[in-house]
Amino acid sequence: QKEVEQNSGPLSVPEGAIASLNCTYSDRGSQSFFWYRQYSGKSPELIMFIYSNGDKEDGRFTAQLNKASQYVSLLIRDSQPSDSATYLCAVRSGGSYIPTFGRGTSLIVHP
């Protein structure tokens, strides 16, 4: 059973701070890593994804992979109250076309 674990939170950070969200995965053969943002009552929205060969930065968002420790992080710089949402991690292993989702981490950015 491939597992993807996230701390449910909430993670509370002040406006302007860096928010760091983590996601651990069990399958060492995982190849793709996705971060979705889900506002309350809305559907998940893809923020960014990375492959096993490197990190990615997109504006205020950075996804980083630590293969040795089997976790992927999402860093949000200059956090804004509008970043308050649940962040879902999804991981796709090499043997499957379908990613496994974590249960999500709730982020609260307070003014």
Add this chain to the structure above:
Amino acid sequence: DAEITQSPRHKITETGRQVTLACHQTWNHNNMFWYRQDLGHGLRLIHYSYGVQDTNKGEVSDGYSVSRSNTEDLPLTLESAASSQTSVYFCASSEDPGNGYTFGSGTRLTVV
């Protein structure tokens, strides 16, 4: 603009009734998926399809069925609704699941 739409947005039905949730996408994606989302469980895959006439079971497929007669639509049918199927249902599509999904806006289903 291309989009993925789900209907209805909200549905209340009685135990034992058959219910069909619609999902329609204009992205021309071959890959379509149905998930349910419950507190404490996250997103769980119900059924998916890689193209017309192709359907596959996900991890929580019991009591659900899908059919794929064209590229645009993947309706989800609950054969005999049960209270355990009260949930929020999301449809998603993708040109390449390796690059992530686009989700519909969801259907909140209540079985009483």
